[in-house]
Amino acid sequence: MTQEAGQRMLMAGNNAIARGAYEAGVYFASGYPGTPSTEILEVISQFSEIKAQWAANEKVAFDEAMGVAMSGKRALCSMKYVGLNVAADSFMVFPFAGTVGGFVVISADDPGMYSSQNEQDNRYFARLAQIPMIEPSDPQEAKDYLKLAYELSEKFSTPVLFRTSMRVSHSKGMVTLGERNEVGEGKSFVKDVPSWVVPIFAKALKAKLDAKLAAISDYVETYQYNRIEKGKGKLGVITSGASYTYTKEILPEASVLKLAVTYPLPKQTILDFCARYDKVYIIEELDSFIEDQIRAWGVTNLSGKDIFPRTGEFSPDVLAKCLFDEQPVNDFSKEFNIISRPPQLCAGCPHRGAYLALKKSGAIVTGDIGCYTLGALPPLGAMHTSFAMGTSVGNAFGFELGGINKVAAVIGDATFIHGGIPSLIDVVYNGGNTTVVILDNSTTGMTGHQEHPATGQTLQGKEAPKLDLVNLVKALGVKHVQVADPFDQKAMLQAINEALANEGPSVVITNRPCIFSRGEKHRPKTPYVIDQDICTQCGACQRIGCPAVLPGEQATIDDVSCTGCSLCAQACKFDAIYLKGE
């Protein structure tokens, strides 16, 4: 659909952020896929005016965008909130120097942990790094506030944290489009060692950073986008982001101080606002970030985390329950003994073959972040730890150092590139015997099949040099490297057992692509069928956890979702499962 200035159209928050980048005249955007942020860069990549690329990880994305900003152009980097943990090293130091071109970092938080390993309130990062933070509450604001973020960034020569949440990023609303504002040739990088070589001049630069934050604090006191919506009565609310939309549903009469900039807070504005009302509710998802600061100023007519939860996502129902003790309508599915629909590896997923073999090997499996984390759940139950991106490899080495020997790390191709490589170098360097199984499915699966350095394509689908994982791990010093087919159970188990028995570091790389990858999606597939006369109903085919093997006393195979991977046939001891048509 065409998108022209002045047009009003339905857009998701992430699409609106991307449109905001376009309108703001952003020159460069980088990022790493992560729910709920992924679509931002995918949509940006459709604008030919913006150079956009996936980075190997969030710190790399940050460093590239930072370089572009230092060169004088507007730059953006986008990531899931945990990505900011990875980028934090540069994120914390860059503010000491400031920026030349506008620089905005997008952190997409996930209150409620819909698709995340933890719950973390990234607003603290703005305070920690002493930089301003902007939070939109709906798609229109997502677009407009991104432009404001660039203005703030350039006005004060500072990076700006743009914090969105799952509900803002993944909700659609009406957005009025604007023109692209080509920023043109502005300032450019000037060699000036005391400004840019931070470690040597950090003391002087810290004083400058403190002064800058004080100036920004003054500026936001009269910032028109921190707006007061005057209501009726003696009740006030201070809120921002998605919480604002719930507030307007549940407290339509209250006076609202709606913050666009949530760091630094406009102290005098807030003190005056609080003085005007008998009671002020601080309605903020996750931690008491705003509330704690206001309480520290001595304000007492507040109510915040004494009634609202510190964990989980807010909703109009949550607010009504906390404010008026209005219970949400009872979820009656429980009285019906409803059965759940647990997430599971897809029919034909190559990870299943790796896990079935790993389970047979009896190893302790340290896991990582990706679709393959589902291998921890029954009936596979073949992964025993999982924390953060790239953690599996160091953890496996650690188990070994702790005296447990039969351990394998399992890590996806994108995750290995993101955060596994330094750990494997360390295993080699420190003489470990660690086994690493790289589940190479040739895509970034869980976030929706993004390209990465080992897929041979860029964000825009152009051909790119393809990182060779086999030669990479060999170059790191791993001598025992095997490529194995996860759909050949005998070969896969043999490769894993040999790797586990090997003295010295070992790597097994699986070689089957994700069923949704470019090459696989449209490949014609022949399903398997079960010969009911031979079947003994032993249940072995159902214990591989494939959704195409339909549950029931008598197993059958769904010929629509079956991809013909053959794992069920290999699990059958009675040769009752055969390729359709044979």
Added chain:
Amino acid sequence: MSNVTNVLLCGVGGQGVLLASEVLALVAAEEKAQVKQTEVHGVAQRGGSVVSHLRFGDLVYSPTVRTGTGDILVAFERLEAVRYGHYLKPGGLMLINDIEVMPGQMGEYQPYPTGIIEFLQSKAFKIEEIPATALAKAHGNSKVSSLIILGALSSYLDLSQQAWERVIRKRIPPKLVDINLQAFKVGVEMAQAKAQAAVDRAECN
């Protein structure tokens, strides 16, 4: 905010719930001042439970629907109607595609529950079962069942047939527009026939 219409669409990943809710949101966007739509993306892409919230009217803030306030719940699968039924207001309309998709099993085998419709009727909702999947198969393409469901839904919403057709033409790939428009019409006619049958029954009584 009484002029806001709240609709929920639910089903199983892969059934086309998200495409259908996008089409509905685009149609509402053509005719209403404000539209908000939200859903959860995540790890449960296929085979998991999916729900999409849609709200449209003069002034809409929250994208999420409060429990007990939904005007219409559209279930692309029977069991999902039970899972999200509490979002519907008392006496609200449930449009249920009459198919059963067996959930994947994690532990001990659990059979698909029986008595779903009777259970929901005991909750005093208006229930319309529609054979969308069977009709789609009869028309030669099981993938158009979501457009049949939308066609049926359109009969209960204050959105013009012209807007539906415009959006389907814009949003669906050109090759598939005709078959999807036909499917939509099948859904409209089915809902009209049901309404007529209800009128006839009332007159007999």
